[in-house]
Amino acid sequence: MADRPEPDFLTKPTLMGEKVVLRPVAAGDVAALLPMMTDPEVRRLTGSHAEVSESRAVQWYASRPHQDDRLDLAVVDRETGACVGEAVLNEWSPEDESCNFRILIGPPGQNRGLGTEAVRLTVGYGFEKLGLHRISLEVYSFNPRARRAYEKVGFVAEGVLRDALRWDGEWVDATVMSILAPEWERHHGRPRTP
DSSP, rough: TTTSSOOOOOOOOOEEEEEEEEEEEOOGHHHHHHHHHHHHHHHHHHTSSOOOOOHHHHHHHHGGGOOOOOOEEEEETTTTTOOEEEEEEEEEETOOOOOOEEEEEEEGGTTSSSSHHHHHHHHHHHHTSOOSEEEEEEEEETOOHHHHHHHHTTOEEEEEEEEEEEEEEEEEEEEEEEEEEHHHHHTTTTOOOO
């Protein structure tokens, strides 16, 4: 694969959907994202134990435009113009032409299909523009809504990481899911589902 060009993670696209716009995330998005990252239910669903301060969040998001090994995009609700979350391709493995995917949608953006569309747009960009071969993720067993969104886009369950997270004293399993470039080429994020 030496002749294949490396993905261009420095170019931060704006991706237009029917319900959402994905655009480069910026320090100015902290005002919208920080309440989501500190929301108890969002923290539970994402398995986020770490506390995030406003100053640390501003520093983190200000550095995203300069990252050449990951893509961080703000999820903006087209109806309201509000930032309702973020979608991320990270953990780039050049040898394996693969990335991890993660998404956070806060309460203002939930239950309206915004997350599913954001997943579809991000994954499509990963395969069609970055030339990835595999995109993977983990979803906790207490987050069936997220798992369903991933399945709608074509992610396939590969296995279970037993007791992968300890939350409020309880062990929680995580399902490993992935989607491959040949699968994306067949259905472009719209597989037939029963």
